[in-house]
Amino acid sequence: MKAGQPSGAGLLEREYEFGQLAAWVDAAVAGHGSAVALEGEAGIGKTSLLAHAICGGREAGMQVLSARGGELEREFAYGVVRQLFEAPLATALQEDRERWLTGAASLAGPVVSASEAMHGSACNSSAILHGLYWLSANLAAEQPLLIAVDDAHWADTMSVAFLSYLARRVDELAVLIIYASRVGEGASGELPAVVDPGLVGVVLRPGALSEAATAELVALRLDKPGSGEFARACRRATGGNPFLLNELLRALQADCIVPDDASTRRVGQIAPRTIARATLARLRRLGAATRALAFAVAVLGKSADLHHAAVLAGLDHASATEAADALTSAAILRTTRPLEFIHPIVRTTVYSELHPGRRAASHKQAARLLAHDGAGDVALAPHLLATEPAGDAWVVEHLRAAAQEVRNRGAPAAACTYLERALREPPLPAERLAVLAALGSAELELARPDALEHLRSVLDGAQDPRMRLHAGREFLWALKYTDQTEESIAIGAQVLAAVPDDDKELRLQFEGDLAAAAVFAPASAKAALDRLARYDGKLLGETLGERLVLGCLAFRSAQRGESAASTAGLAQLALSDGRLLREHRLATAPFFLAVWALIYADLLDDAERHLDRAIEQAREFGMAASFGAASGSRCQVLIRQGRLVEAEAEALSMLATLTPHAIARAMLLSSVMHTMIERSTVSATETFLRENGIGGDLSDTVMGSLLLFARGHLRLANGAPGVALKDFEQLRRRDQRSGHDTPAIPTRASAALAHDRLGEHDRAAELAQEELTRARAWGTPSALSFALRTAGIVAGGDAGIDLLRSASAAVEGSHARYERARSLTEYGAALRRAGYRREAREPLREALELADRCGALRTAAQAREELLATGARPRRSARSGADSLTPSERRVCRLAADGFSNRDIAQALFVTLRTVEGHLTQSYMKLDISSRNELPAALNGAAAVT
Numbered sequence: 001m002k003a004g005q006p007s008g009a010g011l012l013e014r015e016y017e018f019g020q021l022a023a024w025v026d027a028a029v030a031g032h033g034s035a036v037a038l039e040g041e042a043g044i045g046k047t048s049l050l051a052h053a054i055c056g057g058r059e060a061g062m063q064v065l066s067a068r069g070g071e072l073e074r075e076f077a078y079g080v081v082r083q084l085f086e087a088p089l090a091t092a093l094q095e096d097r098e099r100w101l102t103g104a105a106s107l108a109g110p111v112v113s114a115s116e117a118m119h120g121s122a123c124n125s126s127a128i129l130h131g132l133y134w135l136s137a138n139l140a141a142e143q144p145l146l147i148a149v150d151d152a153h154w155a156d157t158m159s160v161a162f163l164s165y166l167a168r169r170v171d172e173l174a175v176l177i178i179y180a181s182r183v184g185e186g187a188s189g190e191l192p193a194v195v196d197p198g199l200v201g202v203v204l205r206p207g208a209l210s211e212a213a214t215a216e217l218v219a220l221r222l223d224k225p226g227s228g229e230f231a232r233a234c235r236r237a238t239g240g241n242p243f244l245l246n247e248l249l250r251a252l253q254a255d256c257i258v259p260d261d262a263s264t265r266r267v268g269q270i271a272p273r274t275i276a277r278a279t280l281a282r283l284r285r286l287g288a289a290t291r292a293l294a295f296a297v298a299v300l301g302k303s304a305d306l307h308h309a310a311v312l313a314g315l316d317h318a319s320a321t322e323a324a325d326a327l328t329s330a331a332i333l334r335t336t337r338p339l340e341f342i343h344p345i346v347r348t349t350v351y352s353e354l355h356p357g358r359r360a361a362s363h364k365q366a367a368r369l370l371a372h373d374g375a376g377d378v379a380l381a382p383h384l385l386a387t388e389p390a391g392d393a394w395v396v397e398h399l400r401a402a403a404q405e406v407r408n409r410g411a412p413a414a415a416c417t418y419l420e421r422a423l424r425e426p427p428l429p430a431e432r433l434a435v436l437a438a439l440g441s442a443e444l445e446l447a448r449p450d451a452l453e454h455l456r457s458v459l460d461g462a463q464d465p466r467m468r469l470h471a472g473r474e475f476l477w478a479l480k481y482t483d484q485t486e487e488s489i490a491i492g493a494q495v496l497a498a499v500p501d502d503d504k505e506l507r508l509q510f511e512g513d514l515a516a517a518a519v520f521a522p523a524s525a526k527a528a529l530d531r532l533a534r535y536d537g538k539l540l541g542e543t544l545g546e547r548l549v550l551g552c553l554a555f556r557s558a559q560r561g562e563s564a565a566s567t568a569g570l571a572q573l574a575l576s577d578g579r580l581l582r583e584h585r586l587a588t589a590p591f592f593l594a595v596w597a598l599i600y601a602d603l604l605d606d607a608e609r610h611l612d613r614a615i616e617q618a619r620e621f622g623m624a625a626s627f628g629a630a631s632g633s634r635c636q637v638l639i640r641q642g643r644l645v646e647a648e649a650e651a652l653s654m655l656a657t658l659t660p661h662a663i664a665r666a667m668l669l670s671s672v673m674h675t676m677i678e679r680s681t682v683s684a685t686e687t688f689l690r691e692n693g694i695g696g697d698l699s700d701t702v703m704g705s706l707l708l709f710a711r712g713h714l715r716l717a718n719g720a721p722g723v724a725l726k727d728f729e730q731l732r733r734r735d736q737r738s739g740h741d742t743p744a745i746p747t748r749a750s751a752a753l754a755h756d757r758l759g760e761h762d763r764a765a766e767l768a769q770e771e772l773t774r775a776r777a778w779g780t781p782s783a784l785s786f787a788l789r790t791a792g793i794v795a796g797g798d799a800g801i802d803l804l805r806s807a808s809a810a811v812e813g814s815h816a817r818y819e820r821a822r823s824l825t826e827y828g829a830a831l832r833r834a835g836y837r838r839e840a841r842e843p844l845r846e847a848l849e850l851a852d853r854c855g856a857l858r859t860a861a862q863a864r865e866e867l868l869a870t871g872a873r874p875r876r877s878a879r880s881g882a883d884s885l886t887p888s889e890r891r892v893c894r895l896a897a898d899g900f901s902n903r904d905i906a907q908a909l910f911v912t913l914r915t916v917e918g919h920l921t922q923s924y925m926k927l928d929i930s931s932r933n934e935l936p937a938a939l940n941g942a943a944a945v946t
Helices: 015-029 047-061 081-089 094-099 103-112 126-142 157-167 213-220 228-238 242-254 261-272 275-284 289-300 306-313 317-329 342-352 356-371 377-385 393-408 412-424 427-446 448-459 465-480 485-497 504-518 522-535 544-560 564-584 589-600 604-621 624-641 644-657 662-679 682-691 702-717 721-738 746-759 761-778 781-795 797-808 819-835 837-854 855-871 886-895 901-911 913-927 932-940
Strands: 034-040 063-068 145-150 176-181 201-206
Touching: 015 034, 015 047, 015 145, 015 176, 015 201, 015 797, 034 047, 034 157, 034 504, 047 145, 047 176, 047 781, 063 081, 081 126, 081 145, 081 157, 081 201, 081 465, 094 504, 103 126, 103 412, 103 901, 126 157, 126 176, 145 157, 145 275, 157 412, 213 242, 213 837, 213 901, 228 242, 242 261, 242 275, 242 901, 275 342, 275 544, 275 604, 289 306, 289 342, 289 356, 289 781, 306 317, 306 356, 306 485, 317 624, 356 377, 356 837, 377 412, 393 412, 393 427, 412 427, 427 465, 448 465, 448 485, 465 485, 465 504, 465 624, 485 504, 504 522, 504 544, 544 564, 544 589, 564 589, 564 604, 589 604, 589 624, 604 624, 624 644, 624 662, 662 682, 662 702, 662 855, 702 721, 702 746, 721 746, 746 761, 746 781, 761 781, 781 797, 781 819, 797 819, 819 837, 819 855, 837 855, 886 901, 886 932, 901 913, 913 932
Parallel strands: 034 176, 034 201, 063 145, 145 176
Antiparallel strands: none
16 A cells, blocks of 8 residues: 555645555555554544545455444444445355355344344344454455444444454454544544554544645635735634634635735634534525435435435425535535535534424434335334434334344344333333333343333233233343342242143243243242142153253252152253254253253263254354353263363363353353362462452352352362361252252262361261262262262271272263272272282272373372382373363364364354464474374374373
């Protein structure tokens, strides 16, 4: 890009800015993207600089996507995004369009194209941002991309979110983002988040014109060099602002002012406060028809169709064309079509001349005109927002439709704006509750406290059971956002009681959601699950409602420790070989409750299969929150299977690349703590607890209990049985209150181990025996092995050896390989201490091999030391370079080994291509391989024993 010196006030004295823009264009073309901000007061020349950059980008071979924010369009969800992408996609060949929207980019389809099919009833905003990023990446992979946004201070919220999302990742793409934003007086709203210094490559703030530049412009506009005093007066009057200076000189030219010292007083009379007045004076001289068209264009927004403006102004086509030409000649409108003011300041000046009543009436007329010509509801919404409330059912109807559309496109904030205005119209009494219900639902998505009040109004006033049920279900989602969980569940129970007995399916669906939500509210969990007892043995999983309830019943069976076999049967009926996931999608708590019931029942392969499906679905739809929840659950499965290295890699990778919600975060953190028992130092674990805020009190929820259990065992492994015991005892008190007391989470045996290390052997033996009784009734290999192992450690002597032998046998042939490694280690150690050194060697050798394969470093070290004590010479673990991989590198390598392309991996893990490429490059060096074809063997040999 060459930085010449174009003419025009907006481009005088801008050599520095030209050079900077040229450098960033060149960098983007070379593949090093950035975000550049042009900031300054209105009229300082930002638009001119942006236009110069666009020309330079095109000359450098870049594809340019441009957009402009507008005052009227700020509530047009994804308005700027659609300006950027709609036209290129609409004019592209079908094969190009399909290529650009392939993979994760397809998630952007519902936003960038009205014709694109939706993935279900609604789109998640994180999915859309993910899709827009990959659409940008796909375009940039074929041709360097320049994204130029003018008047970004008027950009809608969701478009700003996209600019920020892309700016965080743009350095790895051939993409240059340039946006111009107004600051100071006249600015509207908050600037885009990409002004964060960490996201912006450079911020350019063009300064005021000097006296020399002012004098140059005076000579250019007035066709005669001005005196020094005259030029200084012009600069003082306008502050060196290029646009204001142009307007001042235009007014002086119209009055035939000679630019000499004698005319300096006239400069002071015209500027600066009367510049707007001068613009209006020019407008008035053009006649009534021309003024009407100018007002119509101001109402219609930054880009107005001539036909619409003519109808709104009450003009025929010929008169409107003549008026538009006159406005162009008067430097009020641009020469282009659609009609557009030469500057937002001019539009604001003209628009403010309209009286409020006429302005509101014109916006309603504009909305009806656009609707008549087939404009969508979202296009009408900005005009309807500017009307005065009049009890017009038509206004309410279209605002409700617009709200539903933008919420489906992942913009709940805009939906709230439309619905709040609909309430002020107001709607007819029969429709008011429906508007309130939609508003409360959208507000919940944004965690706004007003949601509960609005939904409560629906519950209090609705007569229709379905409307009450919908509002009640939304109340349950409030569990995520407020501290009123118990009240919400109590209200849900009241709603359920009012459901007609003849609508069984509706009742089942609501009851399943209610019970699942109650699981996460300790005081209500037991009662809510116990209410499902009337369905015991009566449901076959034939409908969605039955499957939702069965998922809760499976979890209830697991918590009560009824039997692993019956629990697994209920879970399988609920999941129905994937039907529950397909029908209810990823956000359903009953799905995860059923999967956790499978985990508790030791059906680890089945649980992993369902979670893999959930993860694939989350990838397909770009649902980062659901991806985190499914990944966190899978990590728990991997640990139980003895795949600690994979669990550690996945959990740490998810925590580093996503911002998971509280439930997913707790599962991921607890997974990391379980792996740290085997794979980390004491100081590293304490740092981890502190940095993640989980070293102190934990929330009194199911997820808080999950963290307590993991933290207790981590502290026990680190030689702090007293602190560990406090965690276990607190966990048991919580379980007693909530009814969450499954043998699959052996809290009694855990506490017994802590008591035993503290020398409190009687209490340890009592708790160990309680756990053993419960584990035998429950019937899973892993629970029985843990209980037997604990009892054997506590008992000691020959009795202890017999118990430890049984513990090892209980998991022989099972998928609980990690549990078998630990039980075999304790069994071999007990034999060695009792003098049976020869007999101890075989279980210890198997323990060492299993522990090595599991990545259980601490257990492997213990088994090796015990083997040495028997006089054996254990083989050293010959660890390959795979063990030096970081968790993120291992996760990327595993996907690459499974056949994923770099682009697929980046989309699946919500990271960028360059991140994937960097991980693979480093991994190849560590593994001493040269291609991805060698990855499977290198990874599978990571923990081999030679």
